[in-house]
Amino acid sequence: MKDLTEGSIPRHIVDMAVPLAVGMIVQTLYYLVDLYFVGKIGGTALAGVSAAASSTFLIMALTQILGVGTVSLIAHATGRRDRDDANLVFNQSLLLAALLGATTLIGGYAFTDAYLATIAADAVTVEAGRTYLYWFLPGMALQFALIAMSSALRGTGIVKPTVAVQLLTVIVNIILAPVLIAGWGTGLPMGVAGAGLATSVAVACGVLLLLFYFRRLEKYVRLDAGLWRPRVVVWRRLLAIGLPAGGEFFLIFAFMAIIYWSIRDFGAEAQAGFGLGQRIMQSIFLPAMALAFAAPAVAGQNFGARQAARVRLTFRWTAVMSGLVMAALTLLCQISPSALVRGFSDDAAVIDVAATFLRFISWNFVPSAIIFTCSGMFQALGNTWPALFSTAVRLGGFALPLMWAARQEGFLIEHVWFLSVATMALQAIVSYILLRREFRRSLDFPPSADARSPDLLQPDVRIST
Numbered sequence: 001m002k003d004l005t006e007g008s009i010p011r012h013i014v015d016m017a018v019p020l021a022v023g024m025i026v027q028t029l030y031y032l033v034d035l036y037f038v039g040k041i042g043g044t045a046l047a048g049v050s051a052a053a054s055s056t057f058l059i060m061a062l063t064q065i066l067g068v069g070t071v072s073l074i075a076h077a078t079g080r081r082d083r084d085d086a087n088l089v090f091n092q093s094l095l096l097a098a099l100l101g102a103t104t105l106i107g108g109y110a111f112t113d114a115y116l117a118t119i120a121a122d123a124v125t126v127e128a129g130r131t132y133l134y135w136f137l138p139g140m141a142l143q144f145a146l147i148a149m150s151s152a153l154r155g156t157g158i159v160k161p162t163v164a165v166q167l168l169t170v171i172v173n174i175i176l177a178p179v180l181i182a183g184w185g186t187g188l189p190m191g192v193a194g195a196g197l198a199t200s201v202a203v204a205c206g207v208l209l210l211l212f213y214f215r216r217l218e219k220y221v222r223l224d225a226g227l228w229r230p231r232v233v234v235w236r237r238l239l240a241i242g243l244p245a246g247g248e249f250f251l252i253f254a255f256m257a258i259i260y261w262s263i264r265d266f267g268a269e270a271q272a273g274f275g276l277g278q279r280i281m282q283s284i285f286l287p288a289m290a291l292a293f294a295a296p297a298v299a300g301q302n303f304g305a306r307q308a309a310r311v312r313l314t315f316r317w318t319a320v321m322s323g324l325v326m327a328a329l330t331l332l333c334q335i336s337p338s339a340l341v342r343g344f345s346d347d348a349a350v351i352d353v354a355a356t357f358l359r360f361i362s363w364n365f366v367p368s369a370i371i372f373t374c375s376g377m378f379q380a381l382g383n384t385w386p387a388l389f390s391t392a393v394r395l396g397g398f399a400l401p402l403m404w405a406a407r408q409e410g411f412l413i414e415h416v417w418f419l420s421v422a423t424m425a426l427q428a429i430v431s432y433i434l435l436r437r438e439f440r441r442s443l444d445f446p447p448s449a450d451a452r453s454p455d456l457l458q459p460d461v462r463i464s465t
């Protein structure tokens with residue numbers, strides 16, 4: 001366990017964000033490696049995998065329910081020095097992980113065809129997406145156990161073990177991808193099925209490694225079979241924080257599905273280009289997301305310790321640092337977006353769509369930094385409903401005009417990107433306003449609660465080793 005209730009706020013943020021960023025980059029390599037080899041098969045295969053991979057936002061919604069609740073409650077318990085509650089929350093989150101994983105497998109195999117038929121451009125794209133998802137679903141189901149364990153560690157201020165496990169699993173994926181997708185060394189290429197299988201095997205390895213870590217090395221939160229009996233009270237606490245956060249990602253899933261639906265008449269190349277650009281954009285987002293992911297643990301422990309000034313300073317430092325990083329990445333995408341996508345496809349039409357998408361959508365980067373930071377703070381305060389509301393405002397402002405525009409003569413794919421930029425700015429404004437209100441409501445502690453914070457404004461951004 002690492003105490004985040006004392007010491008420099010920016011240093012704590014950076015110390016957590018750096019390994020988190022490494023872990024996210026490693027995690028993203030799963031998808032980039034798959035995209036590289038699948039892109040060599042052809043535009044239709046890339047379109048199918050991209051369309052199928054959009055369903056990961058639905059799984060992310062479910063993992064958010066589990067992960068956000070786990071991080072927040074364990075961070076609060078750690079700030080209160082309540083180890084028993086932290087252990088109870090951790091073991092109950094593992095039980096929920098098993099239930100959600102089973103639900104993912106059953107629902108995924110039951111509804112894959114219906115989902116892909118709605119958003120894919122043609123029957124060949126549907127077939128490629130179905131094949132990929134059938135092999136990828138076991139890995140998606142195992143993500144819940146991975147999230148439960150890594151979130152528990154993050155709540156206690158520990159992130160490096162998770163990063164080490166992610167690094168080892170991506171090495172497994174990198175080794176398996178060319179063997180299974182392209183048939184290197186075997187002469188038996190599986191194509192898109194190999195992409196799904198490589199990721200599933202790699203995630204399974206990650207789960208086993210983290211289980212080993214908790215059984216042999218972790219001291220603060222431990223696996224305890226005696227705490228695996230369902231505790232409805234704890235589930236309610238987890239879901240009260242996690243459900244709105246999961247709902248936020250579910251709306252993002254709906255947002256992605258609407259985009260795929262609106263551009264399907266432009267052909268498989270357009271969908272492939274959007275899918276490629278979206279993956280590149282997610283990779284670019286990683287530094288800001290890492291900073292935002294550090295905020296719930298830092299602010300959450302200080303909220304549990306009733307140190308309001310340190311909670312507010314966590315927001316300020318996170319917003320400034322992530323905003324500066326995203327401004328620099330916006331400039332990169334404005335200068336040479338095609339250079340970021342050219343290595344993943346040989347299809348000129350796919351490259352053109354992806355590069356145009358990145359040039360337009362990069363104007364979303366700084367507002368996204370504000371949104372990520374606000375969402376992290378809502379998690380730290382234990383009230384994620386405002387983040388869900390701000391996302392719903394964006395989806396409403398995006399989906400209804402887009403569904404109307406897509407049916408009009410002269411509709412262009414660029415109209416989708418324009419609308420995305422406008423509604424992202426709206427969401428950032430709404431999120432900030434709601435966070436200010438939440439600070440006034442949740443941080444009204446007695447003056448003595450801030451007794452340990454006279455030196456908060458002394459920044460120290462050195463990274464501990």
